[in-house]
Amino acid sequence: MKFLKYLSVLSTIAMMFVLVGGALVTKTESGMGCGANWPFCYGDWSFEMFIELSHRLVSGATGFLVLLLSILSWKLIGHIRETKFLAFVSIFFLVAQGLIGAAAVLWSQSDFVLALHFGISLISFAAVLLLTLLIFEIDQKFDASSLNITVTYRRQFIWLTVYIMFVVYSGALVRHIDSSLACQSWPFCNNSQPFSFDYHLGQWVQMGHRLLAGIAFVWTWFIFFRIKRDYRHHRVMYQGWMIATIFISIQVILGAFIIFTIGNLIIALLHALFITLYFGLLCYFLLLSYRSSKI
Secondary structure, eight states: OHHHHHHHHHHHHHHHHHHHHHHHHHHTTOTTTTOSOSSSOOSOOOHHHHHHHHHHHHHHHHHHHHHHHHHHHHHHSTTSTTHHHHHHHHHHHHHHHHHHHHHHHHSOOOHHHHTHHHHHHHHHHHHHHHHHHHHTTGGGSSOGGGGOOOHHHHHHHHHHHHHHHHHHHHHHHHHHTTOTTSSOSSSSSSTTSTTOOOOOHHHHHHHHHHHHHHHHHHHHHHHHHHHHHHSTTOHHHHHHHHHHHHHHHHHHHHHHHHHHTTSOHHHHHHHHHHHHHHHHHHHHHHHHHHHHHHO
16 A cells, blocks of 8 residues: 555656646647657757657656556555546546647647647546545545535535636647737736727637636635635635635736746746646545535
C-alpha cells in the first residue's frame, strides 16, 4: 500500500506537469515543433521542438503511471465504491487527450476543437487527484454523513463544476486563437470606452472569457459566505471552500496580470496551474457531496 501511495502522489504531480506543459506548448506555439509527425519527432533542433518533444515524453510517462495506478487501485482498493469509476475515468480521458493531441499534429484541427484538449486533461487530473485522496483515506478522518451537505449545496457544487468547464474552454480558446493580448486593458477591453462593442473575434473571445471567469469568481464567493454561515464548525467544508475561494481569486488576479505584464509566460502558466487546482478541489467537494448523500 505504501508503494500505491507514492505512485498516486507521483501520478498527480505528473498530471499537473502535463496540464501546464500543454499550456506551455500552446503559449509558445510549439505544437508543430516536431513537424507533422507523431509519436516520433523529426526535424531540426529548436526551442519549439524541445518543448513539444518534452511534453510528449512527460505525457507518455504520465500515461504509464496513471495506467499502473488505475490497475493497482482497482485491485487493492476496488472495494471502495468510487475507485473503479475514478480509475476508468483517469485513464480514459488521458488517452482521449493524447489522441486529440496526435490528431492536431497529423491532421489540421480548428482552434475550437483544439481548445477541448485542456478540459479533457483536466478531467483526467481530477480523477487521479481523487484516487490519491481515496488511497490516503483523507475523507475517512471524519464521518461524511456528519457534514449533512444539503441538496441545495450539492446542486451548487455540480452546476459550478459544469460551469467551470465552460470557463476553462473559453480560456483555452483564448490561447489557441492567440488572443491573450487582444485587449490591452483590464477589466474592460478598452477602459476609456468600456461599452464600445466594435470588437474583432479575438476581443469577443477575450471579453467572453473574462465575463465567464467573473461570474465564477462571484459564484465561488457567494457559496463561501453561505458555507461560512451554515458550516463554520465543519473544518473540511469551511476551510476547504476557503482554499477554493483563494484559488479562484488568485486565478482572476493572474488573468489581469497577463495583461499588465504583456503576456508574461510564467504568469500565464501559473494561470493554468491555479485553475487546475481549483477544479480538482471542486471535484473533491462533489465526492464529499456524493458520500454525504449515500451514507
